[in-house]
Amino acid sequence: MLPYGRHAIDDDDLRAVDVVLRGDWLTTGPTVEAFERSLVDVTGAPFAVALNSGTAALHAAVDLLDLGPGDEVIVPSLTFVATANAVVYCQGRPVFAEVSPATMTLDPADVRRRITSRTRAIVVVHFAGLVADLAPIVAIADQHGLRVIEDAAHALGARRDGAGMASRSDLATFSFHPVKHITTLEGGAVTARSSTDADRMRRFRNHGLSSDVRARERERTWRYDMVQLGFNYRLSDVGAALGISQLRKLDENLRRRRTLAAAYRAALAGIGGLELQTVDRGDEHAWHIFPVLLKLDRLRVDRDVILRALRSENIGANVHYAPVHLQPYYRELLGSAPGDLPVTEDVAQRLITLPLFPAMTDRDLKDVIAALRRILDWYAA
Numbered sequence: 129m130l131p132y133g134r135h136a137i138d139d140d141d142l143r144a145v146d147v148v149l150r151g152d153w154l155t156t157g158p159t160v161e162a163f164e165r166s167l168v169d170v171t172g173a174p175f176a177v178a179l180n181s182g183t184a185a186l187h188a189a190v191d192l193l194d195l196g197p198g199d200e201v202i203v204p205s206l207t208f209v210a211t212a213n214a215v216v217y218c219q220g221r222p223v224f225a226e227v228s229p230a231t232m233t234l235d236p237a238d239v240r241r242r243i244t245s246r247t248r249a250i251v252v253v254h255f256a257g258l259v260a261d262l263a264p265i266v267a268i269a270d271q272h273g274l275r276v277i278e279d280a281a282h283a284l285g286a287r288r289d290g291a292g293m294a295s296r297s298d299l300a301t302f303s304f305h306p307v308k309h310i311t312t313l314e315g316g317a318v319t320a321r322s323s324t325d326a327d328r329m330r331r332f333r334n335h336g337l338s339s340d341v342r343a344r345e346r347e348r349t350w351r352y353d354m355v356q357l358g359f360n361y362r363l364s365d366v367g368a369a370l371g372i373s374q375l376r377k378l379d380e381n382l383r384r385r386r387t388l389a390a391a392y393r394a395a396l397a398g399i400g401g402l403e404l405q406t407v408d409r410g411d412e413h414a415w416h417i418f419p420v421l422l423k424l425d426r427l428r429v430d431r432d433v434i435l436r437a438l439r440s441e442n443i444g445a446n447v448h449y450a451p452v453h454l455q456p457y458y459r460e461l462l463g464s465a466p467g468d469l470p471v472t473e474d475v476a477q478r479l480i481t482l483p484l485f486p487a488m489t490d491r492d493l494k495d496v497i498a499a500l501r502r503i504l505d506w507y508a509a
């Protein structure tokens with residue numbers, strides 16, 4: 129089965145991990161700091177804090193908001209559940225907003241409608257690797273005194289009009305799960321503009337302690353103070369070494385992703401039963417995934433039949449995502465129900481993610497396109 133995404137590990141990665149495994153610091157050592165410096169270089173953000181998952185990164189970022197019970201954070205429903213869960217971890221209430229069907233990213237007009245006196249922040253998701261429409265969202269946030277967090281799990285290396293991650297908001301979170309652009313096995317990071325935020329997140333990932341083990345060694349003291357509530361969200365030095373090595377190949381891998389995506393778009397643009405994500409000239413899309421929307425009125429069957437037909441041709445197409453507001457947990461928590469977000473619900477039942485990853489061959493791509501054409505023709509209304 130051709131998967132929808134796949135990591136790429138080479139001999140350089142293995143050597144980098146080997147060096148750390150044979151050394152003194154498997155975790156809380158100097159390689160984590162070196163990885164953070166590499167992330168600063170790649171993102172252009174002043175600070176980067178590495179954590180042991182993208183979910184921990186979101187948790188650390190939302191913790192900075194000091195939410196009280198009932199405080200609201202606007203999030204898209206078309207995202208991975210972790211985006212909304214981070215708000216609930218911090219006693220907040222996620223308020224789900226619509227995406228624009230063309231870009232599949234947060235719709236600024238709908239965000240504006242959902243602001244109340246309890247709103248504290250807006251989380252945007254750069255869906256599939258396309259930078260969301262941040263300028264109007266930051267303008268709304270400034271007007272109401274809200275913070276903006278970018279869930280950039282899909283978007284390492286994405287830019288819009290030359291501006292990279294973390295250039296328009298205070299905080300951007302990343303995931304280094306193997307299916308994302310680079311991997312540290314499990315892992316994540318937050319980039320920040322202020323050292324106050326970065327320092328607080330460094331404590332957050334280490335039980336809320338005011339110093340780490342190497343700082344105590346340097347100062348020749350055993351004493352530690354717990355100054356806030358934190359977690360063990362530390363990335364290992366082994367993961368960080370892998371991350372540094374993987375980051376060296378980011379540009380090459382992004383080029384390959386962009387080449388494959390351009391080939392998909394050229395081949396699929398002419399198919400009447402499909403819509404593609406709208407990408408403008410200024411967008412440097414990171415293409416974490418390649419989503420397409422089916423036009424169900426042109427088909428005799430629903431999305432799941434098309435998905436099964438692709439899989440029976442060994443094409444591991446997938447769906448990103450089921451709307452979060454319709455997950456059983458959120459229906460129970462918030463009383464949300466079908467019909468609450470009609471645009472998102474319509475998009476979500478038409479979405480298919482096609483395979484896309486750097487090691488995918490031109491031949492794989494041709495196979496996917498041919499199978500999709502054949503299946504859509506067969507089921508045409």
Ligand SMILES: *Cc1c(COP(=O)(O)O)cnc(C)c1O
Pocket residue numbers: 181182183184207208210211253279281282302303304305314315316
């Ligand atoms: C992958 C992902 C996450 C979570 O990252 P993990 O590293 O798996 O915890 C959060 N948000 C989005 C949009 C993601 O795609």
